Amino acid sequence: MDWLERAATLRQWTSKGVRAPHKPLLLLYALGRYQQDADQELAYSAVEEDLKRLLAEYGPGNRSTPAYPFHHLVNDGVWEVRTSRGAGSPGSGVRDLRASGAAGRLAPDLRAALRRDPALLGRMARTLLDLHFPPSLHSELCEAAGLELEYAETQPLVPGGRRRSQMLREEVLTAYEYRCAFCGYDGRIGAIPVGLEAAHVHWWALGGPDEVENALCLCSLHHKLFDKGVLGVDEEFRVMVAQRFVGHSAAAREQVVALAGRPLLGPQPGTPELGAIHRSWHAEQVFHGPSRPAVAV
Known part of the structure; x- marks a missing residue:
């Protein structure tokens, strides 16, 4: 399974071209928390404020709720949610997630892949950063998400086969x-x-x-x-x-x-x-x- 491709092709809500980095932000946060404790589940009620801050800082100007990606990221095969009733998300409503004791973490197959290849975490994080955010925000976003990336893992990737112009800086200046x-x-x-x-x-x-x-x-x-x-x-x-x-x-x-x-x-x-x-x-x-x-x- 190509986990970098999974990270690069997260299904996102779109409307009139409005950017929606909700899922990438949640996945970056989940990778950061996995790095700190690979076995920890993330209770929605415990991480809701962290996710709100990430959305407020790095999301679009309109108000949005972290309940949306917490529920819908399951559909991308990289995330799982459990409640007091067992596996499965109760829905994308804030009250549903809180009342059911919903907790999420990286999907079992992804956790197994990260154990086999620890460097995969950095490559996935780099893919998400390069595809959704400008380089000026990468370092502070990693800090906000609790991610520690090695130097080699922070070298730019080439999203979608595009290559940055090497002449643009001189032309603009x-x-x-x-x-x-x-x-x-x-x-x-x-x-x-x-x-x-x-x-x-x-x-x-x-x-x-x-x-x-x-x-x-x-x-x-x-x-x-x-x-x-x-x-x-x-x-x-x-x-x-x-x-x-x-x-x-x-x-x-x-x-x-x-x-x-x-x-x-x-x-x-x-x-x-x-x-x-x-x-x-x-x-x-x-x-x-x-x-x-x-x-x-």
């Missing part, structure tokens, strides 16, 4: 004249730019193209906040800052809150601008709106 499109940061050591990255707007992991029209030159801080949904870009190509963001320090106000309503910088004339379709995808799928009002200057 050149288009934006080596400065962050949000704050203007343009640090260098000698002739080498430092702390500047090419940020996919429509995530590459979810089908976004490796094109300048789908990327922004961002400093490391604003790239991370952009991928987390703290920052976004509105229809007039001005920076959006989520109202949910809280920062009381002068640094947080100056580096994040003060960006609200600020126009994007660049790209230089003659190079492709950010595509409206990619901007819209990020605003709908990643940004944790509503946005703060523009800061008065």
Whole structure:
């Protein structure tokens, strides 16, 4: 049985292109807990808050419940659920899962495969990360899920046979004249730019193209906040800052809150601008709106 293929082809709810990482997040969490205690069952009532936090941090902006993947992941052959009445999930309702004492864990065949080949766990986790989340979030997502991956296990895979462009970073940094499109940061050591990255707007992991029209030159801080949904870009190509963001320090106000309503910088004339379709995808799928009002200057 090809467990990597199972991980790569989880059946997910889809509606109008809305991303639904519920099952991948639960499976990452389950792999992390297996790594800590291979024989432990995960009682729904005990892990519900952990799963809620994962969905709030790494899921879409709309509210969702961990009861959905806890029940439905069984259908993918990687997860099992038992209740006080025996094997089988009582349904996807929160009350049903709590009242029945539902507990889940990795499917028996998968647990056996992991015992035979411990490195399989890292490969499965890497597959889930590469297929559903941008690289800027991988390390902290592993920490949030309780996963410890060896260096060799964290090397990028090639989801669906696609290969990342090796030239995109240089093309994007050149288009934006080596400065962050949000704050203007343009640090260098000698002739080498430092702390500047090419940020996919429509995530590459979810089908976004490796094109300048789908990327922004961002400093490391604003790239991370952009991928987390703290920052976004509105229809007039001005920076959006989520109202949910809280920062009381002068640094947080100056580096994040003060960006609200600020126009994007660049790209230089003659190079492709950010595509409206990619901007819209990020605003709908990643940004944790509503946005703060523009800061008065």
